[in-house]
Amino acid sequence: MTTETLPKGRAALRERPRLLKRDGAWPWLFVLPLLIGIAVFYLWPIIQTAYFSLTTWGVFGGSTFTGVANYVRLFADPQLYSALGNTLLYTGIVVLGVPLAVWLASLLNTPGLRFASFYRVLFFLPYVAMPTAIAMVWRIIFNGDFGILNYVLKGFGITGPYWISTPGFALVAVAIVGLWSSLGFSMIILGAGLKSIPAELYEAAELDGATPWRQFRSVTVPLLTPSIFFVLIITIIGSFQLFDLQYAILGSPTTNPVIPQSLSLVYFFYQQGFVSNDKGYAAAIAMVIFVIIGIVTLVQFRLQKRWVSND
Amino acid sequence: MISRLTRGGSAKRRLALGVAAAVGVALLASGCSSSSGGSGGSDSGYKAPAKSLKANITYGVWDQTQVKAIDANLKGFNEEYPNIKVNVNVTPFDSYFTKLQTQASSNTLPDLFWLNGPNFQLYAANGKVEPITSEVKAGAIKLSNYSSALDDLYSLNGTQYGVPKDFDTIGVWVNKALFTEAGVALPKAGWTWDDFQTAAKTISEKLGSKGIYGGAGGMDGQTTYYDTIFQAGGKVINGDGTKSGYDTAATQSGIDFWTKLIASKASPTIQQLTDTPADQWFTSGKLAMYWGGSWARTEVGSSPIAKDVQVYPLPTGKKQATVIHGVSNVVAAGSKNKAAAQALQVYLASKKAQLQQGNMGAVIPAFTGTQTAFAKSEPGVNLQIFLDAVKYAEPYPVSKNTAAWNALEGAQLPEAFSGKKSVSSVTDGLATQMNALLAKEK
CATH class of the missing domain: 3.40.190.10 (Periplasmic binding protein-like II)
Structure with missing residues (x-):
């Protein structure tokens, strides 16, 4: 959003003398390009956003400081709570993909499985495809009158809804696509985790007479918890940032009447910042999203001690 | 998607503008050759720049399908001004106005660019686009050559900022x-x-x-x-x-x-x-x-x-x-090559340029009398109705x-x-x- 440049890496320079004492400047020199990038494109915009959330921003720049007015207005705005609810619902559905991914990844990891690489590519493809392209295809699949999904449902005697234009269903439709397209990434991470589980454990379990299901529950899942944890965090953060998929599948408020009831947090932000040109208010929304994601992630890290095995 | 591309329209001040336009026309009719004639406006009266004017300008548009016709226009323009180099900058419609807003905020707008009705007043009211008052006064652009509903679309508080390059009904x-x-x-x-x-x-x-x-x-x-x-x-x-x-x-x-x-x-x-x-x-x-x-x-x-x-x-x-809606060519108020940009704006509003646009079939050109090519472009289909509709058309709100x-x-x-x-x-x-x-x- 913002493209202003940082006054040349001052912060990094100030750190230098202290660092010289320890490891020398070399390590910093090597990470400097990355650090500059992060500072310019992430840290500085975050600071600016925090500041702008306290201002009323003109359409073409120029801001007036208005204190917490934006936040007062935001917390009284029913759209914030409906957007938060929608985002939570979406996240809830997409997170269901994590156990599914664990199960599929372990199936793919079965020794001696034929065409394993082929399946892997198949599941991974949606992740590398453009969200817009995915959305175009799913829009056609979801089409109420002519879509293949409702055609198949009809075969079972079910009259399918107008998926993308019925409140409630619209969000579920987006979540189905979200789940489907995140599956591949989760499976790759989990697959790598599976490789690190020693084969002897399975042999031992088998000697003890454990069924494949028992092996999955008592060997695979516990030893995979670090990977599952990572996937969970990434999936939840990604879900909270839902925008492009929703925008591409459902469209804008001028083309789809269910949008106002189906707004995600980021869509709400986009709507205020880039459609209504109320950028100060949008900055406040962005800060709220930032804080919510921060809290959710923090809670997860706190809880991980209870279920993630790190040995 | 296509209809968003064509969106536009101001509804405002028909009367005020109508009067302004009528006065302008009257002035032109009465004092054809004396371009300096007329009341007021001693400041910055438009004068076509010297043929030798050397400049490098950008022209921001969103429709790739019109680039061919634009290139043909530019060829004609360069015959008049061989030393003005125009870079056509195409941004897809979906991101055009987001980008334009960023450019406007940092004063890096293209020298000349397309604007549509829904976005026009935002830019005009904030002083981001240059009025065409002087070109009109000098007779380089005549408002009466275009649909008055569309002229209205690109005027704000009685000031004209552009004329339509095309229209749709x-x-x-x-x-x-x-x-x-x-x-x-x-x-x-x-x-x-x-x-x-x-x-x-x-x-x-x-x-x-x-x-x-x-x-x-x-x-x-x-x-x-x-x-x-x-x-x-x-x-x-x-x-x-x-x-x-x-x-x-x-x-x-x-x-x-x-x-x-x-x-x-x-x-x-x-x-x-x-x-x-x-x-x-x-x-x-x-x-x-x-x-x-x-x-x-x-x-x-x-x-x-x-x-x-x-x-x-x-x-x-x-x-x-x-x-009715149509797109307009407007000059950025902060352009460093305003003379060259205005020269191009005037050229693109001319009968010659618009006729060329129409004949190449990209759009319905806005200049009255240049639309015959469009009307005949689908044999057997009475496209003339779209042109006749101009008489009773209302500008896009x-x-x-x-x-x-x-x-x-x-x-x-x-x-x-x-x-x-x-x-x-x-x-x-x-x-x-x-x-x-x-x-x-x-």
Whole structure:
């Protein structure tokens, strides 16, 4: 959003003398390009956003400081709570993909499985495809009158809804696509985790007479918890940032009447910042999203001690 | 997508502008050669720059399909000004205005660029675009050469900032084969709202079993409810863009037209139309009458039903009306090469350049008398109706922050169309919220 440049890496320079004492400047020199990038494109915009959330921003720049007015207005705005609810619902559905991914990844990891690489590519493809392209295809699949999904449902005697234009269903439709397209990434991470589980454990379990299901529950899942944890965090953060998929599948408020009831947090932000040109208010929304994601992630890290095995 | 591209329109100050234009024309008529003549404006009277002017300018546009015609224009321009190099900068429509806003904020706008109606006032009111007052005064651009409704679109508080480069109006595209199949007579000249409703209903009843509909509403105001609002004698927004027209009876009857059409099952529901927009129903042979813009010509002409297509003027309500919109070339107020940019602006507004645009078939050029090529571009289809419609056309409704209340329309009007709520309760609520937004624009 913002493209202003940082006054040349001052912060990094100030750190230098202290660092010289320890490891020398070399390590910093090597990470400097990355650090500059992060500072310019992430840290500085975050600071600016925090500041702008306290201002009323003109359409073409120029801001007036208005204190917490934006936040007062935001917390009284029913759209914030409906957007938060929608985002939570979406996240809830997409997170269901994590156990599914664990199960599929372990199936793919079965020794001696034929065409394993082929399946892997198949599941991974949606992740590398453009969200817009995915959305175009799913829009056609979801089409109420002519879509293949409702055609198949009809075969079972079910009259399918107008998926993308019925409140409630619209969000579920987006979540189905979200789940489907995140599956591949989760499976790759989990697959790598599976490789690190020693084969002897399975042999031992088998000697003890454990069924494949028992092996999955008592060997695979516990030893995979670090990977599952990572996937969970990434999936939840990604879900909270839902925008492009929703925008591409459902469209804008001028083309789809269910949008106002189906707004995600980021869509709400986009709507205020880039459609209504109320950028100060949008900055406040962005800060709220930032804080919510921060809290959710923090809670997860706190809880991980209870279920993630790190040995 | 295409209709958003063509969106636009200011509604404002017809009178003030009309007077200004008339005065301008009178001045021109009376003092043809003495370009300096006329009252006032001793400052910055436009003078065509020297042929040797050397500059490098950018021209920002969003439609790749028009680049060929633009290149042809530029070739002609460079014959006059061989040392002005123009870089055409194409940004897809979906990101065009986001980018433009960033450029405007950092004062790096292209020297000359396209602007549409819904966005015009925002840029003009904030001093981002240069008025064409001096070019008009000098006679380099004559407002009377373009539709007055479109001139209106690009004027704010009596100041003119650009003239249209092209325009589009709305008509009813008809699938003749479906009329024959249903045994319904084709529309006649001067047909009315009732004629349209009856024909649509009859076709839907006769061919409904095949999934075919007679007519179709939709969520795109420009091709549907804005037209009927004007036909009912109503307004979307008042003349100076300060007050919503949605709480007036005439405007409500313009909305009610579509509620009735959908209730009688003559049209697919709003849900069906969200999943599959009206143009797709029409081009796949499932819709007999499609309210569409002149820009639909290419899409319809290349569809499987092309040979069965005819086009008619919109039916008449209390009066005959259609929305008109066109894109304008405007000069950035902060341009470092203003003289060169203005020279190009003047050239592109000329008859020669617009005729070339029209002949290359990209759009309907705005300069009166250059549109014959468009009218003849689909043999057998009466495209002339789109040109005749200019006489009774109303400019696309806009204000300084058009997009904000467009979102409200999209969110709330469907409840009226579907009959879930009464038309007046929806439009009254819409008017209240829209007025609140308009008050904030001040």
